[in-house]
Amino acid sequence: MNLARIAALAHKEWREIVRDRLFLALAFVVPAALMLVFGYGLSLDVEHIPFAVVDHDRSALSRDYTHRFIDSRYFDYRGHVKSERELDPLLADSRIRFAIVVPPKFEENLMAGRPAAVQSLIDGTFPFRASTSKAYVIAINAAFNGELLAAYISRRFGVAPERAAALAQPVRVQLRYLYNQELKSTWSIATALVMLVLMVAPPFLTALGVVREKESGSIYNIYASTVTRGEFLAGKLLPYVGISIVNSLILWALATGLFGVPFKGDPLFFFLSSVIYVTCTTGIGLLASLIVRTQVAAMMLTVVMTIIPSVLYSGLLVPIASMDPQGQFEAHLFPAMYFTDIALGSFLKGVGLEQLWGKALALAIYAAVLWLISFALFHKRPRT
Amino acid sequence: MGEAAPLTPAPAVRVQGFGKRYRRQAAVAGVDLEVRRGEIYGLIGPDGAGKSSLMKAVAGVLAFEEGSIEMFGIRIDSEAAAERVKGRLGFMPQGLGLNLYPELSVEENIDFFARLRGVPAAEIAARKAKLLAMTRLDRFTGRPMKHLSGGMKQKLGLVCTLIHEPELIVLDEPTTGVDPVSRRDFWAILAELLRENGITALISTAYMDEAERFHRLSLMHGGRVLASGEPDAIRARTPGSVVELEAEPQVEALDRIQASLAQAESVGPRLRVFVDDAEPEAAVGTVAGLLKGLSLRDLHATTPDLEDAFVALLRRQRLVEERAVAKPRAGDGDPPGDDVAILAKDLTRDFDGFRAVDRASFTVHQGDIFGLVGANGAGKTTLIKMLTGILPPSDGEGRVAGADMHFAAQAIKARIGYTSQAFSLYQDLSVLENLRLYARIYGVARHAAGERIEQVAELTGLTGRERQLAGRLPLGIRQRLALACALVHRPRILFLDEPTSGVDPIGRRRFWDILVHLARVEQVAILITTHYMSEAEHCDRLALMHAGRIVADDPPAALKQALREEAGELLEVATDRPLAAMALLEQAGFAGVALFGRHIHLFARDAHTATREIQTILAGRGIGLAGVTPRPPSLEDVFVYRITALEQGEQRL
Structure with a gap:
């Protein structure tokens, strides 16, 4: 290893990047932009569902029942309409996603001890939102039933309302959410985005940087010179690893500053893990660039090699644990999962080296393997 | 690198039975050649002859299957073996400045190569200064490489290849796409390196007329060497x-x-x-x-010149496709019409304060072949764009095919045919489908199209190939298809932008046969640009462009006559020590002294006096003189002389 030659290569590469405005923007603006776009756009919280009410009963009890929806922060009340027929155009237009229909004689039946059926219409076009809406409806309805029962017990047996409520619901669930107390999906998403962006941007830059030389023919300067393979790979990729490390700091700042994600873990551990991670993802770009010949092909290949596994197998959308065994196996093959755990642990759980060293080690092995494969694939005297 | 070369008799390069395949396709087979130390060895052949594969293999940047390559006595049979000679070697791949870094300045490019090659920091400055002065790039050290002209890029590439003082340089088509003046500069620099450093060079070219520059050469065609040896010896083979x-x-x-x-x-x-x-x-x-x-x-x-010999060799080895049988006779009923095909008067085009074309005036008659030559960036393409109605002129006027350029751009487009080097044939369509498509694009009536397509296919020698895919055709035939497509709507004027770049000499001859027929028999006016000076000889009139202006507009013979009157006779001096002789003759003040292999060319007002003077000078230093013979000047001589005179005039201003 001749350090002067590595420095010459890295220096040349850095100058090229700085002079090429488009490339420079690609290097620093795109990762931050991705973080902003996804961070604001990809909220998984279901709130403010617009809905309307048809109240055929117009009694005190029906008003009481519908107000439970109107007052909820999960629903946005858009008004009463006269009949079910008027709901259809509203649902069709997506002006409301949910409607509740209270039948006639709602109060009369309930007071007489007869059951009453309340119809709720939910827009099922997005199953995730629909099932969440359904859960809200069931919860609000159960609470209403519980109170009716408690009031009946209280009247019938002459006990205090609190005692009656306890009798009506012998088993209660007591919930406490750990690490993300308010269950803000932004927190986990912003954290996972650090993983996603650092998985996508570094390979992209690297692959373009190397294939650019193949495409133009300047790679022959390397082939024809006395630079060794290792020196070339090190010198060429050093600037890209550097850029990606800076980007990891920018993304960290965006996550904590802009999205308000708390950082509870060990900053040094997280920083070092990030360095290992970007070395690893840069290696993916390097590998892609050695397989293809054109910049377009390099971009396609890195998309396939990075975005798909990091979205599907990182735990970003679907928890790894709830995947089938085959999916879990595949998830372990990609580096995204390990860094997701490191990022979530460092940001939200406040754990560090002690708990996460295994994941960091996995990433380091992954990076080493990628670089070794690339080293073996790169030849200064190729067949074509 | 600086130390003396070992005193072994091993040649710089020895190639035996070399063969290279890509997938199953053989690109080169059975090549033998030997480059001696201190000589300039040439590989001459058209695109696809296998030159690049051979050069990359020699430079140790391409693995091969058959035969052996030895460099300085070291057998290059593995990546590790290739590494051992790379320090003594400089390689410049094909493509003008493509191996340089466009965003970096001239100096930064050189510095990078120097550091990459481990040139000691103390020596970098001195070597750089010397090479920059030699290439006259010293005024442009801070300029980004992407803003250099073609000739300057080529010279910078050469400097970067030479910065570590290699013993052998391998240059792949260094002069392709470079204007004749820069080409001459390039050869002069090479001659100087030869003289001062005793360098060995292996150089490929597609220009047959550069053969005289080499000590020895190999003629390549279709992946094989047709003949090797000194230029004279090759000519003697036929x-x-x-x-x-x-x-x-x-x-x-x-x-x-x-x-x-x-x-x-x-x-x-x-x-x-x-x-x-x-x-x-x-x-x-x-x-x-x-x-x-x-x-x-x-x-x-x-x-005979080398191109004659090349064609004769191919013919004797039966590597020539048969000639088209019969050309269609004249008389398809087109009236000659207005005799003037193109009339340009003070045509000017400005781009943001930069004048690309400056008051260009000329006339092309029906049946004329009008050549437009000039360096890259001289304004040829802009001029053609104006004439074809793609770009409106800023000033001046022009009539093309009877239509005014300012008001009838659409009419012009309908009456002309256009073919360029980068002509976009549809590679996945067959010959016939391409022709039909163009017939429809140009609105040839359906009932007439079939007959016309048959006609142009016959004229361009494509009959029998109608079902072949355009992408599978050899380059020369593909260019003829492009020409055929430009002819389907019977244009009265044909614009051809470097139509024969990279095509082999036989392909170029066939192409010109067709053009001559079109001009002479069908009275089509043809405006053509080319980099091949030998091809410019075919034109009836030749306009020379420089810095946006037309600086000469005459028949080739008249241009040569004018050169004789201005600069004198072109003399060829044959000596036993050409490099030393060249330096002496330059000192003596002869104009246009240039090295051509073992000979020296120079201009002299009076051949007789000059010959005596040369005899005296060389005899004084004990250099043997084999003879001084007058030679007819080529168009390249004309071009170089004119442009150099203009550039010197500009510098004085």
């Missing part, structure tokens, strides 16, 4: 004589000759015929005999 003449009517004369002699072409107003195995006098007699009854002028024999 005994015969060339006869030149002017004949009236030319078309009939050419037809009569071609009926019995395979190697004949028209070059502008003249005919040029190669007569196999004939002494000059016998050859003249043969040709005269064939042309009985026609009016002949200036009938004489001349020595």
